[in-house]
Amino acid sequence: MTTTPSHDSIRAVLWRGDRLRLLDQRRLPFVEDYLDCTTPAEVAQAIRDLVVRGAPAIGIAAAWGVVLAARRGSDALAEALPMLRAARPTAVNLMWALDRMQRAIAAGADALALESEAQAIQDEDLAANRHMGELGAALLGDGVGVLTHCNTGSLATAGFGTALGVVRAGVSSGRITQVFAGETRPWLQGARLTMWELVRDGIPATLISDSAAAHLMASGKVQWVIVGADRIAANGDTANKIGTYQLAIVARHHGAKVMVVAPWSTVDLETPTGADIEIELRDPAELLSHAGQRTVVDGAVAWNPVFDVTPASLIDAIVTERGVVSSPATSGMRHLA
Amino acid sequence: MTTTPSHDSIRAVLWRGDRLRLLDQRRLPFVEDYLDCTTPAEVAQAIRDLVVRGAPAIGIAAAWGVVLAARRGSDALAEALPMLRAARPTAVNLMWALDRMQRAIAAGADALALESEAQAIQDEDLAANRHMGELGAALLGDGVGVLTHCNTGSLATAGFGTALGVVRAGVSSGRITQVFAGETRPWLQGARLTMWELVRDGIPATLISDSAAAHLMASGKVQWVIVGADRIAANGDTANKIGTYQLAIVARHHGAKVMVVAPWSTVDLETPTGADIEIELRDPAELLSHAGQRTVVDGAVAWNPVFDVTPASLIDAIVTERGVVSSPATSGMRHLA
Numbered sequence: 001m002t003t004t005p006s007h008d009s010i011r012a013v014l015w016r017g018d019r020l021r022l023l024d025q026r027r028l029p030f031v032e033d034y035l036d037c038t039t040p041a042e043v044a045q046a047i048r049d050l051v052v053r054g055a056p057a058i059g060i061a062a063a064w065g066v067v068l069a070a071r072r073g074s075d076a077l078a079e080a081l082p083m084l085r086a087a088r089p090t091a092v093n094l095m096w097a098l099d100r101m102q103r104a105i106a107a108g109a110d111a112l113a114l115e116s117e118a119q120a121i122q123d124e125d126l127a128a129n130r131h132m133g134e135l136g137a138a139l140l141g142d143g144v145g146v147l148t149h150c151n152t153g154s155l156a157t158a159g160f161g162t163a164l165g166v167v168r169a170g171v172s173s174g175r176i177t178q179v180f181a182g183e184t185r186p187w188l189q190g191a192r193l194t195m196w197e198l199v200r201d202g203i204p205a206t207l208i209s210d211s212a213a214a215h216l217m218a219s220g221k222v223q224w225v226i227v228g229a230d231r232i233a234a235n236g237d238t239a240n241k242i243g244t245y246q247l248a249i250v251a252r253h254h255g256a257k258v259m260v261v262a263p264w265s266t267v268d269l270e271t272p273t274g275a276d277i278e279i280e281l282r283d284p285a286e287l288l289s290h291a292g293q294r295t296v297v298d299g300a301v302a303w304n305p306v307f308d309v310t311p312a313s314l315i316d317a318i319v320t321e322r323g324v325v326s327s328p329a330t331s332g333m334r335h336l337a
Numbered sequence: 338m339t340t341t342p343s344h345d346s347i348r349a350v351l352w353r354g355d356r357l358r359l360l361d362q363r364r365l366p367f368v369e370d371y372l373d374c375t376t377p378a379e380v381a382q383a384i385r386d387l388v389v390r391g392a393p394a395i396g397i398a399a400a401w402g403v404v405l406a407a408r409r410g411s412d413a414l415a416e417a418l419p420m421l422r423a424a425r426p427t428a429v430n431l432m433w434a435l436d437r438m439q440r441a442i443a444a445g446a447d448a449l450a451l452e453s454e455a456q457a458i459q460d461e462d463l464a465a466n467r468h469m470g471e472l473g474a475a476l477l478g479d480g481v482g483v484l485t486h487c488n489t490g491s492l493a494t495a496g497f498g499t500a501l502g503v504v505r506a507g508v509s510s511g512r513i514t515q516v517f518a519g520e521t522r523p524w525l526q527g528a529r530l531t532m533w534e535l536v537r538d539g540i541p542a543t544l545i546s547d548s549a550a551a552h553l554m555a556s557g558k559v560q561w562v563i564v565g566a567d568r569i570a571a572n573g574d575t576a577n578k579i580g581t582y583q584l585a586i587v588a589r590h591h592g593a594k595v596m597v598v599a600p601w602s603t604v605d606l607e608t609p610t611g612a613d614i615e616i617e618l619r620d621p622a623e624l625l626s627h628a629g630q631r632t633v634v635d636g637a638v639a640w641n642p643v644f645d646v647t648p649a650s651l652i653d654a655i656v657t658e659r660g661v662v663s664s665p666a667t668s669g670m671r672h673l674a
Contacts, residue, residue, distance in 0.1 A: 029634040180640075183624060185522060185546040188632060191624070195637040207624055207639040209522040211547045211580025215616075215645035218582070243548025245555070249590045250583055279552075287520060287528070287544055290627045295525060297366040300532040302544040303517075308552035 010154035010197065012052060013060045015119065018071075020064040022052045025155060029196035039072075040065040040080035047087035047094070050187065054156020055230045055266055056125050059093030063118040066101040070111040077105065089278045090239055090307045091230040092268040097121055125158035128263040128321035129165045136166030136226070136261050136319040137173055144223040145178035146170065147213060150241035151193035152228035152261070162228040162261040164197065166319065171203050178221060179205040182213060184241060186286040186304065210243050217254040225251045229262035229318075236312030236328025237274025238262075242305055248314035257316040264320045267333050274309035282306050347491035347534065349389060350397050352456065355408075357401040359389045362492060366533035376409075377402040377417035384424035384431070387524065391493020392567045392603055393462050396430030400455040403438040407448040414442065426615045427576055427644045428567040429605040434458055462495035465600040465658035466502040473503030473563070473598050473656040474510055481560040482515035483507065484550060487578035488530035489565035489598070499565040499598040501534065503656065508540050515558060516542040519550060521578060523623040523641065547580050554591040562588045566599035566655075573649030573665025574611025575599075579642055585651035594653040601657045604670050611646035619643050 014021040020037040026049070027033050035051050037043045043065030046052055052061045062084045069080030085098050104117045140146075146167060150156075153164035160168065170176035179198065184190035191207055198205040208216060216222055225247050231239040238244070238260050248258045271277055284302035289295055296302070312329040322336045351358040353373070357380060361370040372388050374380045380402030383389055389398045399421045406417035422435050441454045477483075483504060487493075490501035497505065507513035516535065521527035528544055535542040545553060553559055562584050568576040575581070575597050585595045608614055621639035626632055633639070649666040659673045 030631070182548075183522065185520065185548055191633045196634040199634045199636045205638070207621075207633060207637055209547070209579060209624060209641070211519075211522055211583055212640070212642055212645070214583035214586055215579060215642055216640070218645075242546060242552060246548055246551035246583065246587055249551055249587050253586045253590075284544075287546060291630055291632075293628055294367070295628075296528045296544060297533040297536045299536045300544055301542070303549070303553070304546070305549055305552055308549070308555075 011159065012057050012155045013064065013122065013158070015064055020061065020068065022046055022061065023155070024051050025053055025193060026050055029192055038068065040069040040076065040084060043068065044083050044087045054151060055091035055093040055228065056157040056162065056263055057155070058088060058091050059097035059265060060122045060125060060158055062087070062094050063097045063101050063121045066098065067111065067114050067118050070114045088280060090280045093265045096265040122158045125263060126160060129157055129160040129162060131321045132162060132261050132263070132319050133160060133165035133169030135324055136259060137169035137175055139259065139317055139324065140170050140175045140224060142175055143177050144175060145180065145221045146176050146224045146226050147180040147182065147216065147222045147247070148194065149182045149190060149227050149244055149247055150184045151189040151197070153194060153197040155193050155197065156228065162263065163226045164194065166226050166259065166261050168201065168203070179203060180216060180222065181205055181207050182210045182243065183207060184243065185210055189241070213247055214250045217250060217256055222256050224257050224259055226259045226261060229260050229266045230307055231271065231277050232260070232262060232267045232318060232333060233271040233273050233277060234269045234334060235273050235332045236315060236318060236325065238310045238312070238315060238318070239274065239277045239279065239307045240310065242308050245308040245310045248310045252314055258314060259317045259319060260315055261319045264322050264336070267320065269334060269337060274311060277309055279305050279307050279309070348496065349394050349492045350401065350459065350495070352401055357398065357405065359383050359398065360492070361388050362390055362530060363387055366529055375405065377406040377413065377421060380405065381420050381424045391488060392428035392430040392565065393494040393499065393600055394492070395425060395428050396434035396602060397459045397462060397495055399424070399431050400434045400438050400458045403435065404448065404451050404455050407451045425617060427617045430602045433602040459495045462600060463497060466494055466497040466499060468658045469499060469598050469600070469656050470497060470502035470506030472661055473596060474506035474512055476596065476654055476661065477507050477512045477561060479512055480514045481512060482517065482558045483513050483561045483563050484517040484519065484553065484559045484584070485531065486519045486527060486564050486581055486584055487521045488526040488534070490531060490534040492530050492534065493565065499600065500563045501531065503563050503596065503598050505538065505540070516540060517553060517559065518542055518544050519547045519580065520544055521580065522547055526578070550584055551587045554587060554593055559593050561594050561596055563596045563598060566597050566603050567644055568608065568614050569597070569599060569604045569655060569670060570608040570610050570614060571606045571671060572610050572669045573652060573655060573662065575647045575652060575655070576611065576614045576616065576644045577647065579645050582645040582647045585647045589651055595651060596654045596656060597652055598656045601659050601673070604657065606671060606674060611648060614646060616642050616644050616646070
């Protein structure tokens with residue numbers, strides 16, 4: 001019996017009645033620091049700066065940003081919506097949450113009603129994650145090893161997690177016997193955040209360098225690669241953290257399967273294929289320094305795309321709270337709409 | 338016209354008449370510090386601690402370690418040989434150089450003759466690299482983009498480099514128009530060392546995270562992956578820095594070719610296949626900390642294999658100073674012996 005606080009106690013995004021409290025994920029796992037946002041501009045900045053990250057969590061934070069704007073009047077609201085929308089380009093959950101808030105505004109919602117709408121977005125995400133955990137875990141065989149990438153847990157969502165929710169459900173039901181996490185350069189979400197969540201939950205897990213995935217798979221220890229998503233196109237092509245595409249190719253080479261786990265808010269039927277998804281390029285400095293210390297010679301150039309697109313043909317199952325799409329390359333996503 | 342000192346001025350391993358001077362590669366690119374070794378134990382420690390790394394450079398350093406031992410008498414020599422041999426397990430150049438020194442000892446070489454032998458090993462490595470540079474560059478088409486991994490340049494050899502020698506020759510002849518380097522976790526040899534060499538040489542190059550290789554290849558910018566080797570088995574299977582196997586799978590998926598460049602001293606005909614190569618596991622701390630600062634939660638476990646094996650079937654050409662083996666899976670390496 002462990003007394004370590006579990007994932008249930010992690011709240012990356014927390015509404016405090018008059019302000020939005022964000023767990024500062026830049027400082028984890030060693031400093032548990034919170035940033036309070038009282039304006040939509042502060043929320044947009046926190047999204048840009050990765051104080052809060054993970055597609056669902058970004059959407060939820062943006063919805064609360066709209067609530068903060070609404071409390072400042074209609075001018076503030078009109079200004080906040082495009083600003084929040086532009087905070088990051090790849091995760092469609094951001095656009096989805098803002099669209100939903102805008103529909104509520106158009107229907108005449110006042111600040112209090114918008115607060116209920118944001119809370120509903122957050123609550124529904126948590127419920128969706130628990131449901132996806134069940135659906136995803138049911139797809140696994142018995143005694144499987146899984147590899148996950150980036151962080152898709154409580155920190156990336158309203159709680160429990162998407163891919164990490166399936167890992168939690170699969171470990172809890174005994175189907176998963178080994179968990180591996182890629183460290184996820186350059187921001188080390190796997191090393192810093194996923195390992196933190198797993199250790200807190202008492203789930204034995206092993207960290208690997210992103211480069212060691214193929215070598216690990218060659219040993220036969222991985223049956224499933226389980227990842228989240230930042231945008232799923234209508235045909236099932238999936239944008240996710242840089243390195244996901246590489247893992248999917250390597251998994252196919254070794255006969256391991258690939259599961260994408262994301263709420264329906266991540267599915268973008270307006271985007272026909274992965275080729276239509278904008279991939280965010282972040283500051284090359286993220287590759288040129290570690291912890292504020294420069295590691296690469298002056299004059300060096302770096303290319304820092306932080307997402308890539310895995311074609312549907314390399315994905316075995318996409319799990320959403322609306323159901324599972326097996327072999328998405330065959331059917332695409334529309335039939336779940 | 339640039340006045341930046343070029344690769345010709347980099348000497349990772351330098352005999353100083355009575356001591357071995359090693360450029361401390363742990364501190365590059367910002368501190369150019371040297372470590373003087375006067376005993377074989379210091380040389381073995383420097384190899385273990387990655388003061389000097391890169392398969393050919395390790396072999397050369399070990400040969401000089403034998404010279405230092407010989408100057409201390411036959412007891413020191415008998416003790417030094419197994420100690421140097423055990424310093425690192427995967428790179429066969431270490432065993433090859435020590436075997437060669439042992440043959441000279443058996444033939445009655447005194448300390449002075451052993452000094453000549455070590456110098457010959459070092460000089461021959463430099464000559465081999467220049468020759469391999471020509472051979473490898475001749476295999477490239479025109480206007481190609483290349484991706485390299487780890488550091489295989491002057492720092493890893495007696496000078497010029499193996500894979501990076503081919504890059505130098507290919508850039509110099511105009512065949513290569515774009516160079517990409519993977520940062521190479523966990524030790525960041527690509528970020529810290531390869532980018533340093535390339536910037537010094539005025540070769541425009543772009544650093545990527547190891548995870549971005551597939552996304553880069555999907556853009557069509559890479560025609561060749563060019564890597565070194567730590568051991569090449571008789572059938573052409575190649576042990577090299579962790580991540581190489583993953584790059585080879587991903588290259589094959591995109592129709593890019595894979596070239597392995599290594600001196601004949603890296604070929605181990607006593608090892609039938611890659612399955613027989615011992616893969617070094619290093620301290621998990623290399624994944625759990627950055628620059629002495631812990632980055633991963635306490636209690637986390639990591640797995641840190643620092644090499645992997647790329648099967649010959651995923652390699653298009655192995656370049657040695659004895660010639661090129663195209664499609665090594667067909668013929669293996671023995672016909673060059």
